[in-house]
Amino acid sequence: MGRFLAILIWLVTGGTVAFFAWSKAKTGWWFPEAISTHAGAMDRQFNLTWVVVGVAFFLAQVALGFAVWRFRAKGDERANYSEGNTRTEMILVAVTAIVFIALAITGQRVWASLHLNQAPPDAIQVEVTGQQFLWNFRYPGLDGRFGMTNPMLYNDADNSIGSRPGPLGIDPRDPSGKDDVVSGLMVVPVNRPINVTLRAKDVTHDFFVPALRLKQDAVPGLKINIHFTATKEGRYEIACAELCGQLHHQMRAYLEVRSQAEFEKWLGERAPK
Ligand SMILES: [Cu+2]
Known part of the structure; x- marks a missing residue:
């Protein structure tokens, strides 16, 4: 035996x-x-x-x-006790x-x-806000500054991309927010440092991009910064890696890494007129 x-x-x-x-x-x-x-x-x-x-x-x-x-036991010998x-x-x-x-x-x-490191000062800024059950991506526009947001202004009924105040509650009284671009797709230029500011509207989510080997919680009430540089153009999956509710499994978006020129064109087309 x-x-x-x-x-x-x-x-x-x-x-x-x-x-x-x-x-x-x-x-x-x-x-x-x-x-x-x-x-x-x-x-x-x-x-x-x-x-x-x-x-x-x-x-x-x-x-x-x-x-x-x-x-193993042999015959009927007794076991030894070891200290x-x-x-x-x-x-x-x-x-x-x-x-x-x-x-x-x-x-x-x-x-x-x-x-624990800061992104370089010339990094592209992208604000990523998780909510049940989607991701919002915001770019600061030409002024390089994100407009103020206010939870009182959240308007999920008007969730057409780029709408004001829209799902992020962009405050119309703050001029820095006028040129902010909001999208459901994350587009970044290749070989450029990207500084991500992670936020959450409701519960804890987790921004996970397997191809980037990047994973970080998004916590309500906190702004969490994380930075990366993508080195290959293409389309990659973004998942939520924190069980955040019944439709958690549907909470996904895409990251598109494009050339600098294509990135600028994409952003320019979305800039509010
Ligand atoms: Cu989530």
């Missing part, structure tokens, strides 16, 4: 690891192509983590099978701590470069 169980543990372990490697290589069931300047560092960190964790998992299961085999081995336990705890702290430190560097 002990031998059978040990072999079963090894088979299940080998089978799971082989299936994971096969599905990653053959089915394309993995992240979409990465299209931002920080995505390489993010993916390297992710790969490092799952290799380290995968090797640890494999070795631990092999050791488990070995223990089951080696110390453990302090030295071995200290070594195992120390190795685990070193590995996890090292992973945390390297991961924190990648994270900080995205979340």
